[in-house]
Amino acid sequence: xxxxxxxxxxxxxxxxxxxxxxxxxxxxxxxxxxxxxxxxxxxxxxxxxxxxxxxxxxxxxxxxxxxxxxxxxxxxxxxxxxxxxxxxxxxxxxxxxxxxxxxxxxxxxxxxxxxxxxxxxxxxxxxxxxxxxxxxxxxxxxxxxxxxxxxxxxxxxxxxxxxxxxxxxxxxxxxxxxxxxxxxxxxxxxxxxxxxxxxxxxxxxxxxxxxxxxxxxxxxxxxxxxxxxxxxxxxxxxxxxxxxxxxxxxxxxxxxxxxxxxxxxxxxxxxxxxxxxxxxxxxxxxxxxxxxxxxxxxxxxxxxxxxxxxxxxxxxxxxxxxxxxxxxxxxxxxxxxxxxxxxxxxxxxxxxxxxxxxxxxxxxxx
Amino acid sequence: xxxxxxxxxxxxxxxxxxxxxxxxxxxxxxxxxxxxxxxxxxxxxxxxxxxxxxxxxxxxxxxxxxxxxxxxxxxxxxxxxxxxxxxxxxxxxxxxxxxxxxxxxxxxxxxxxxxxxxxxxxxxxxxxxx
Numbered sequence: 001x002x003x004x005x006x007x008x009x010x011x012x013x014x015x016x017x018x019x020x021x022x023x024x025x026x027x028x029x030x031x032x033x034x035x036x037x038x039x040x041x042x043x044x045x046x047x048x049x050x051x052x053x054x055x056x057x058x059x060x061x062x063x064x065x066x067x068x069x070x071x072x073x074x075x076x077x078x079x080x081x082x083x084x085x086x087x088x089x090x091x092x093x094x095x096x097x098x099x100x101x102x103x104x105x106x107x108x109x110x111x112x113x114x115x116x117x118x119x120x121x122x123x124x125x126x127x128x129x130x131x132x133x134x135x136x137x138x139x140x141x142x143x144x145x146x147x148x149x150x151x152x153x154x155x156x157x158x159x160x161x162x163x164x165x166x167x168x169x170x171x172x173x174x175x176x177x178x179x180x181x182x183x184x185x186x187x188x189x190x191x192x193x194x195x196x197x198x199x200x201x202x203x204x205x206x207x208x209x210x211x212x213x214x215x216x217x218x219x220x221x222x223x224x225x226x227x228x229x230x231x232x233x234x235x236x237x238x239x240x241x242x243x244x245x246x247x248x249x250x251x252x253x254x255x256x257x258x259x260x261x262x263x264x265x266x267x268x269x270x271x272x273x274x275x276x277x278x279x280x281x282x283x284x285x286x287x288x289x290x291x292x293x294x295x296x297x298x299x300x301x302x303x304x305x306x307x308x309x310x311x312x313x314x315x316x317x318x319x320x321x322x323x324x325x326x327x328x329x330x331x332x333x334x335x336x337x338x339x340x341x342x343x344x345x346x347x348x349x350x351x352x353x354x355x356x357x358x359x360x361x362x363x364x365x366x
Numbered sequence: 367x368x369x370x371x372x373x374x375x376x377x378x379x380x381x382x383x384x385x386x387x388x389x390x391x392x393x394x395x396x397x398x399x400x401x402x403x404x405x406x407x408x409x410x411x412x413x414x415x416x417x418x419x420x421x422x423x424x425x426x427x428x429x430x431x432x433x434x435x436x437x438x439x440x441x442x443x444x445x446x447x448x449x450x451x452x453x454x455x456x457x458x459x460x461x462x463x464x465x466x467x468x469x470x471x472x473x474x475x476x477x478x479x480x481x482x483x484x485x486x487x488x489x490x491x492x493x494x495x496x
Contacts, residue, residue, distance in 0.1 A: 017404075033430050034405045034456075223404065223430060293408055293428045315407035315430055322408075341426065341433075 001025070005050035006143050006202040007209055014219055022116040024051040026222055033223035037317040040191055040228055041358045044149035045220035046212050051115040052144050054199055055125065058108045059134035066101065066109060068265055069128055071247060073257035077103040083174045083186055087247045087255055088113075088121070089267030093274060094243035095250065097121050098235065100188060102176050110184070112144075112199075114237050128266070142182065143205035147212065148195030148220075148228075150358065156196055159211045160185065161204075168196070190225065192232025192356045227314050230323060233285060233352025239296055240283070240311040240325050246271055249327065251283030251352075279330040285352040286310070286324045287362065288338065290345040294324035299339040300347070302328055310338065318355045319362075325352065334365075370396075371463055376488035377439045379421075382463065383482055386470075391440060394467040395427070395458060398492055403429035406455040411436075411447040411469055418444060418471065425468065427458070439482060442471040 002025040011018065016027035027048070029036055039045045059065070066074045072086030082103050088096045097117045102110040113121045126136050147156045153169065160168055160183070167177045168185045173194075176186035182201050189195040198208065213219065226236070235241055241250040248256070248271060256271060257263070274280065288294050294313030301307060306329035313324030324347075328336070337344040350362045370376070375383040380399035384392045400406065408428040418424040423435035424444075447469045451457060458466035483491070 029404065032405055032459075034407075227430065291408055291410065293433065295433070315428070 003051070005048050006205055007048045007050065010206070010209060010213075011048065011219070014213070016219070016221065019222070021051065021222060024115060026051060027219065029221035029223045030219050033221065033227070034317045036218065036220040036224035037227050039218045040149045040193060040220055040224065041318055041355070042150070044147065044151035044155050044195075045218050045224070046209070047146040047148070047220050047225055048143070048209070049146050049197070049225075050143040050205075053113045053115055053118045053121065054139040054142055054144065055111040055113065055122075056108065056137045056139055057111060057125075057129070057134055058137070059129075059132065060107060061132040062107055062109055062134050065129055065132035065134045067263055068132075069125065070099075070101065071256045071265055071267060071271070073263060073265075074101060074103065074109070075263075076257065077101075079103070079175075080105055081171075081175045081177055083176055083188060085255060087241075087252060088124070089246070089265070089271075090243060091267060091270065092243075093246040093248075093267040093270030095237070095241045095245060095247060095252075096124060096243060098237050098241070098252075100186075102184075102186065104178070110199075112197075116238055139199070142199050142201055145198045145200075145205060145208065146189055146191075146195060147198065147217070148189045148191040148193050150194060152193070152195040155212060155215060155217050156185075156198075159208050159215075190232070190234060191228040192234070192353055193228075194357070226312075227317060230312055230314050230325070231316050231318055231353065231355035233325075233354060235283075235325070236312060240327075245281075245327070246274055248274055249281045249283070251325075281308070281327050281329060282331065283311070283325060283327055284333065285350040285354060285362070286313075286326050286336065286338065286347040287319075287350055287354075287364065288322040288324070288345060288347050289364075292340050292345055293322045294338060294340075294347070296324075300326050300328060301337045301339065301344065302331060302333055303336075304331070306331070308336075316354060318358075319360055323354050370485040370489060372485050374463065374485065375439075375482035376485065377437070377482060378491060379437045379439075381437060381439050383439050390445060390470055390472050391442070392467050392470045393438065393440075394462055395436070396488070397462045399434075400459050400462045400466070403427070403431060403434060405430045406458045409451040409455045409458070409468070411449075411451065412438075412444045414444055414447065416444045418442065427455070436468060438471065440471065440473050441475075442473040444469055445472050446470040
């Protein structure tokens, strides 16, 4: 018996197939993962992502602390409400977790970190926060929903508290707004579609879920969440990156804020050293050009005999072919061979995303 | 759990076998198997004329979740494959015992059929597994 979200009973009522996800009992799908995937790409779907860990950080020195804790620089956030994606590194530059940080006020920031890394993150952040006298409060009293897809705005609008409706509808991507009743809405997501993530207390969360369900918005499970994020070219912690790799080897160099050069963040020295040494492994997107399905851990052979491996692979419901992410030896590649059941199969190297806003972003070469 | 067709035979590896009037057999995977795999996305079937050995893998089915070998429960020669599955693997999900059949073969001999399970015996296995 794992941990259950406030919506667990609702999931059972709507026919969810429940699986264990890092200690949480969560819906894998509610019938068909592929139908759910298309639902989000073509219309709208909603996810219960209450397993995600929400942390509120407060203190006079919270900005100084986050500029030390994170590889991306929260000083880039000029306005309250703005969000930033960042890696949190150890001293060796290895990725402890990836997260979203929201700027709420000069003394308050909200972090959303992964469920799988909750214990490790909490102990690391608390340990690092102590000298800065920053308070870390886990918000396990709150639920988190994601409403994603081209019709997400339309569907969410009337289900929001009145005092948030106009401001939330006016949010630019990667901005959030909230009210005094702890309803917090960010225009963020993990699908490559427009949409929102809503953090709110149990009662309004259940009401919002029921209202959306009654309006015909389909619940979407973890299975489609994974194929949607992979089509969108978004990394999953524990699959595409972990403590053994830096952001520079994980396709996330763009999230490392090198300037200002005097900002000392955890892992900076190690990253600088790695950057100077060069010859960095690369993360690429792959499209399998044969029948079959790319899966994590499959071996990839590159032209000069080097070896890499698939970090995430799946069948792409939107493209109708198999796609994946792979970590390869330093180099520039157009084609590679993937070993599937002892047979080398041709895969085309592409730059993710594969799909964004319902449209394919890649072109198949001959 | 859905009702198992009584006229079919079953295997521990979740295939079903139907003995046709002319002595050939049709093979597919059970409803339980398709449900465990979730949405199917790719099927690799044996080729016509191929000789397959009992309980050896002769094809692959892949779902959103995993790849699974197809075992032929009986030795024999492949005489038909369900080519529709190449473009519509989801037929296995929607109709595992009818439209989602995998292949037909001409058995080497009929002795192996004795090893197969009845619907009742297969149900018992499913109950012990769950």
